[in-house]
Amino acid sequence: MTAVGIDAVEIWTGNLKLDLPGTFAPEKGEDPEKYTKGLGLNASSFPDSYEDIVTMGANAAHRLMERKGLEPDDIGRIDVATESAFDNSKPVSTYVAGCLEQVYDGDFHHANKGERKFACIAGTQSLDDACNWIRAGRNRGRSALVIATDTALYARGDAGEATQGAGAVAMLISEDPSLVELSTEQGYGSADETDFLKPNQQFPSVDGKRSVQVYLARMREALEDFESVAGEVHEDDFVYAPFHTPFPGMVRKAALLAYRHVIRDTSIEDELADEIGRQPRPEAFDSDEEYRDALREYMDALKGTDRYAEWYDATIDPTLTISREVGNWYTGSVHVARVSALKQALEAGRDLTGEKLLVGSYGSGAQAEIHAETIQDGWEEELEALNVDEQLADRYEMAWEDYEEIHDVHNHEMDVDVEEFTTPSEEFVFDGWGRMGERK
Numbered sequence: 022m023t024a025v026g027i028d029a030v031e032i033w034t035g036n037l038k039l040d041l042p043g044t045f046a047p048e049k050g051e052d053p054e055k056y057t058k059g060l061g062l063n064a065s066s067f068p069d070s071y072e073d074i075v076t077m078g079a080n081a082a083h084r085l086m087e088r089k090g091l092e093p094d095d096i097g098r099i100d101v102a103t104e105s106a107f108d109n110s111k112p113v114s115t116y117v118a119g120c121l122e123q124v125y126d127g128d129f130h131h132a133n134k135g136e137r138k139f140a141c142i143a144g145t146q147s148l149d150d151a152c153n154w155i156r157a158g159r160n161r162g163r164s165a166l167v168i169a170t171d172t173a174l175y176a177r178g179d180a181g182e183a184t185q186g187a188g189a190v191a192m193l194i195s196e197d198p199s200l201v202e203l204s205t206e207q208g209y210g211s212a213d214e215t216d217f218l219k220p221n222q223q224f225p226s227v228d229g230k231r232s233v234q235v236y237l238a239r240m241r242e243a244l245e246d247f248e249s250v251a252g253e254v255h256e257d258d259f260v261y262a263p264f265h266t267p268f269p270g271m272v273r274k275a276a277l278l279a280y281r282h283v284i285r286d287t288s289i290e291d292e293l294a295d296e297i298g299r300q301p302r303p304e305a306f307d308s309d310e311e312y313r314d315a316l317r318e319y320m321d322a323l324k325g326t327d328r329y330a331e332w333y334d335a336t337i338d339p340t341l342t343i344s345r346e347v348g349n350w351y352t353g354s355v356h357v358a359r360v361s362a363l364k365q366a367l368e369a370g371r372d373l374t375g376e377k378l379l380v381g382s383y384g385s386g387a388q389a390e391i392h393a394e395t396i397q398d399g400w401e402e403e404l405e406a407l408n409v410d411e412q413l414a415d416r417y418e419m420a421w422e423d424y425e426e427i428h429d430v431h432n433h434e435m436d437v438d439v440e441e442f443t444t445p446s447e448e449f450v451f452d453g454w455g456r457m458g459e460r461k
């Protein structure tokens with residue numbers, strides 16, 4: 022079967038930055054280390070007043086098309102994944118196509134467009150759909166454009182306010198991809214959950230602590246389901262494991278869970294047994310509570326071992342570098358984690374062709390998906406072409422008053438207008454609901 026996967030990727034961050042330990046923490050009267058050490062975040066990206074999910078998505082897609090020398094006729098499908106949509110009928114992909122049609126001679130009338138919604142996992146679902154469309158032979162030689170775009174804003178004062186972010190990831194899905202091939206094996210963990218909802222409202226109603234537990238439970242199920250189709254996962258099978266990253270502290274918890282899982286049936290558990298004992302098995306306990314307590318103790322001990330620390334530093338930590346500086350991008354977040362890890366490897370001069378990634382996506386509501394990817398010959402050129410560092414460095418850093426203003430500007434229930442903080446430069450800009458972004 023021909024390899025299908027991600028041929029190229031582009032990232033577009035919101036043009037504003039909020040310093041969490043320096044600006045946010047003092048206003049909230051909190052210790053800056055809650056953000057840097059606890060949540061694992063230094064800063065969040067925000068959209069300027071002329072940016073929204075359409076402009077960020079279109080800007081990422083345009084950059085990608087320009088870099089790859091593509092015309093509309095090369096694209097047979099445009100899928101947008103978002104949980105920040107403002108239109109319950111017309112998909113965001115049509116708005117994005119409208120933007121792009123302003124700058125290309127051709128149009129996208131031939132392209133199948135849609136919008137995917139399942140909280141943050143929708144980006145990966147769109148990616149899966151695009152791969153399957155190609156595998157089914159329906160693409161007529163064309164590629165798919167998958168765009169994950171969100172403004173992850175919470176109500177002011179909500180605990181989630183610390184984990185906001187805004188940005189878009191555009192991915193080109195093709196046969197014989199240059200970046201990664203996606204495995205056809207996938208594992209799922211899915212349940213009807215109500216920890217994070219937006220029923221006809223812009224800002225989420227979220228039970229933050231419970232949402233963390235639901236993330237972990239669904240990830241565990243997805244890992245088990247993945248192993249049932251792909252075979253056992255072992256410690257050294259994957260060079261990196263990019264996971265959905267609402268904030269890096271969440272991934273620290275998910276990584277420990279994954280590690281306990283991958284060492285369960287291997288000799289590593291035997292090797293660690295003298296140091297921390299064996300993993301508790303539920304059948305050895307009289308009650309669930311006793312089992313949970315023993316498991317918690319084991320996990321704490323596992324976290325303190327050198328072996329786990331080495332695995333975490335090599336496999337997980339490199340996936341978190343960009344997230345630390347941008348916050349949660351919802352649908353784009355796991356795709357930012359992939360870029361982050363590969364970028365680290367590029368900078369370290371590593372040769373990764375043929376190595377594998379274990380990708381863990383998650384969406385509240387709730388569903389997790391695990392799949393594997395194989396890094397392709399050509400990944401270095403794709404990573405070298407990105408300008409993530411420049412984009413992050415060029416953001417305007419907001420004072421607290423700026424942040425309050427911009428949050429109100431993006432609050433759909435308020436009618437607030439402020440001057441833009443940055444000057445748009447060759448990018449699509451938002452100019453009113455229902456209209457497409459004009460390019461300035």
Ligand code: CAA
Pocket residue numbers: 052053054055056058059060141180181182183184217227228229230232233236265266267268270271349351383384385
């Ligand atoms: N120094 C070091 N660490 C500190 C600290 C300090 N001074 N103060 C606190 N911390 C640590 C805490 O111990 C905690 O770490 P652990 O969880 O490992 O114990 C961490 O910092 C956060 O502190 P709190 O739990 O006190 O923070 P909080 O109550 O203000 O809220 C949150 C945390 C519930 C995650 C909140 O940010 C939230 O609601 N976020 C939105 C929901 C979310 O992102 N959920 C994630 C799973 S759902 C998902 O993934 C989908 C999605 O994208 C939303």
